[in-house]
Amino acid sequence: MEKWRATSRHLLRHFSKDLFDRRMSPSYGTFNRQLSSVATTIQRNPLFSSINSDDISHFKEILGEKNVIHDEEKLVTANTDWMRKYRGSSKLMLQPRSTEEVSQILKYCNSRCLAVVPQGGNTGLVGGSVPVFDEVIINTSSMSKIVSFDKVSGILVCEAGCILENLVSFLDNQGFIMPLDLGAKGSCQIGGNVSTNAGGLRLVRYGSLHGNVLGLEVVLANGTVLDMLRTLRKDNTGYDLKHLFIDYSSCQKLLLAAKRKLGEILSAFEFLDTQALDLISRNLPACATSPFPINVAF
Template identity: 55%
Template sequence: MFRPLSLLIINISKHNVASQIKYSTAILPRLSSEKYNIKRKSFGTINESDINHFRSILSENRVITDESDVLPYNIDWIKNCRGQSKVVLKPKTTDEVSEVLSYCNSKKLAVCPQGGNTGLVGGSVPVFDEIVLNFSLMNKVISLDDISGALVCEAGCVLENLDNYVRQHNLIMPLDLGAKGSCHIGGNVSTNAGGLRLLRYGNLHGSILGLEAVKADGTVIDCLRTLKKDNTGYHLKHLFIGSEGTLGVVTKVAVHCPAVSKAVSLGYFGVNTFEDVLQLYRNAKISLGEILSAFEMADNRAICSTVKNLKLTNPLEDYPFYVLIETSGCDEEHDSEKLNRFLSKEMESGHIIDGTVTSEPAKMRTIWNIRENIAEAGLHDGYVFKYDVSIPLNNYYDIVLLLRKKLEGKYTNIYGYGHIGDGNIHINVTVPEYSKEVCDMLEPYIFEQVAKLKGSISAEHGVGFRKPQFIHYSKDESALRLMKDLKHLMDPNGILNPYKVLPDV
């Protein structure tokens, strides 16, 4: 039966939890170069004269060289990758970024662009001694047209701050992520981030109206337009969207923000089988139509891990699968009628066993917290192998069952959760500590299984440092050759985010 949500669920800040996990122990992850047997490329080595030059461009307090201060910028938040950078630069303007890159290019000094450092594939931290170019101080909103919904801002703006800002003008950001309290919009664009609202608003690249980026040689590429329609030549902005800072560094972004929905409801349901999950999604698309804004799934182990490790409260009893369905519209009476009619039908058919529905913002937030904290909860169990793949829906959950069988006796937990609406499943494999044996059992096995189904080895988190050697499972040789040609054209010295995205061989 359905019931109002009455249980208290602790509201956990993504940023705070990540910070606590990241620095709760003095044990540092192994250096990425050693862990993955990577050899340093023939880049220049930074010296005191370089440091002094950067200080002349920026200022003393925006050139960080103290080892303890630099350390956090060398480690990704899931403690998988660790670089060896000696300096972090914090520009405030595009001109400063241009000067820094121009100098680095002339000296062949490698650079690692970094936003909120919330990525899961090591793309935002150095591998060796690359200079970290951190965008946290480029965090200004430049303009907002509340008629067209065009927001222009700097790359270092935190996603949640932008969402709060545009909501004051009855708009929302088209992107919603579990890491929204920490991630930067520039990083979101550079990885073409997906997230919870993709079912309603599509991939982020469809919402990017324009951008400004700086090439490796310091050239500023101005594609910062706010028009939805502009068919004048090549769509150059798409070169930078999803390129993870390897072709140029995004400094400003123009985003189309849709109108905020006046009527939003969230349902959280217990489901018996994955076949019921799929049937529920099929029926939701038909019955809810234009008001369906999110359809999320998590298996029992994923929810139990979150509830146990983060001391949350699950408002439902134990079920094999859980589904979150969000509706967003402009007519509360009309939308409520559609939703109730749909839920009554699905309860009668047995696709939904139990659930709760709410339209109160605070209660919706508590339910979303259970789903959004799954990624962080696994870190409490030790080391987590995280995979972000897209698979045809009929085979969506099969990979979880295959991995449990293949790794029997080798893991603490294996679970799957993600975005049914776009075929993106997140697979977490937890072990007490990093194991080369388990890693070899997982990779490339998991990518081979995805390739057999013509899926993608990276659905929304990018390729980064962890997946270049596996990119051929999703891109054929002709596509890879073109990508390498573009890289050589735009960054001939290869200084931008080396060791990321493209394989060396």
């Protein structure tokens, strides 16, 4: 997955597509969309439990009162997709604020056999973010922190609920560019973008979004958290510039300046100190001549 880009790259906090896959698995009934305007023959799988007042109390304990939404009016929007073509009938929307909360929700839903649907900005155009029947909606809007941004490597770590436009402006202010841009950017979230592998307007130049994702932290349907951020940071392909330049702050500044001025043209960057260059010049004069005037300061 390691790909060098002159633009920003991303390590995303994001919860698992397994949630979605599970809804689609044969043991959980046939997956399909419920068209609001067309009578459907699809039946709700009776193996799933229905929400009761104990479940709601339990979720309130985990998430706090205001992050457990069961008011019918408020649920209308969350039950309806962007195109207003698909409509579910969920009785409950949860808004976790952390990976730990997502994990607790899923662990509980799994043990109670409650179906769930992850929902980001609900701008997907194919009804994937709304319930088919009465699934619990897990909405990621409250997970909207930018965790870190490293200017040298161009790596951004953020939570799944970050609105794309906020990431675009954040990076813009840092002098970087987000490789993804699309019409729904004011509402769609990065977790939803990654989940749908959104293409967008800059695909021709920066390629698929998945190619820019370096790692993910995911929560499986049973609540297990997989931290694949750390693993992928240890990716050994290509240069690990961060480690290569630890303590060489002038090199970092030079790399940053080179990336700004050269953009995509920059394809290699190496450090060689004066002592090493002198040694080579003295012993292998035919192989090495300094590309810079002696004692150049960066």
